[in-house]
Amino acid sequence: MKNNRSDAETGRRGDAETRHGFFTVSPRPCVPVSLLLLLIGCSPRAVVKPAASGGRLERIAVQALEGPAGAEIAGEFRSALEGSDLRVVDPNQKADAFLAGSVVEHKAGRKLLVFLGSAQTVSKDQTLTASNPILSLSGGQTVPLTPATGADSPRIVAENATVGVQVKLVDASGTPLWAEQYSYEALELTTARRAVVKYLARSLKREVPRLRRQPRAAGAQP
Structure with a gap:
């Protein structure tokens, strides 16, 4: 009787050892905590590229606008921006930003x-x-x-004469910083052009402080 009980105890102990060995040697997928944290850190994220001005928006070059009277309107932009805290330079000179755009409407009265x-x-x-x-042929x-x-x-x-202009400000790498469009009607074409340039130049001057407060993009020139 004692031997039978010993055999039974030995069998139960052997079964326990077998089960313990099963859990020990059985392959189980296990990811280390350090590797898991590494995988989480490599998850795709949205990349936001800040403007490259970063307080360095002093020299601005006004390029000739596309469309009718584009060169003349660009010259009026240069005159409108002079006297501000922006230094207007020629398009072939080194500049922090470039003003470009197009004349979308230019109709004489x-x-x-x-x-x-x-x-x-x-x-x-x-x-x-x-x-x-009284009918207007051009609307x-x-x-x-x-x-x-x-x-x-x-x-x-x-x-009435009508002038419409759309302009944008880009940095040296071509990143857009600011854009706007404006049109105006007047009895004379010169009056309409001056009103459009005055409005857009004033709008750009208001945006300059905000652009200077933006952080500089990585790799931007100081």
């Missing part, structure tokens, strides 16, 4: 001689009389000025 008359139409046995409207605004040659019917109308 016109003065037209239009004769106003009346027309009669018959509709459902009724006669309707209406004056001929611009028309303003009656004065009767021509002292007559009541002929009139001189003026079609």
Whole structure:
């Protein structure tokens, strides 16, 4: 009886050792904590590239704009930016940023001689009389000025001049820093151009302090 109990105890002890050995030698996927932290640190993340100005936005070069009168409007931009804390340099010189863009609309005003008359139409046995409207051929605004040659019917109308410009400021690497578009209507083309340049130049001057506060991108030249 004692031998049987000893054999049973030996069997249970052997089973326990076998089970213990199973858990010990059985292959089990195990990732070290250090490796797990390394994998987490290598997860893809969004990379935000700051502007390369980083307080170094002093010299600005105004390039000729694309489109009609682009060179003339660029010259007006240079004049508008002079006298500020920005130093305007030639496009072929070293600059911290470049102002470029295009003229999207450049339409001169016109003065037209239009004769106003009346027309009669018959509709459902009724006669309707209406004056001929003043129509603009290009869709611009028309303003009656004065009767021509002292007559009541002929009139001189003026079609407004329209100028539209879109500009952008980029750093030396081509990274966009600022962009804006503006259009203006006036009786004279020069007035419309000056209003557009004045607005965009003033908007750029307001943005300069913010651009200078931005951190410098890695590898940017001091």
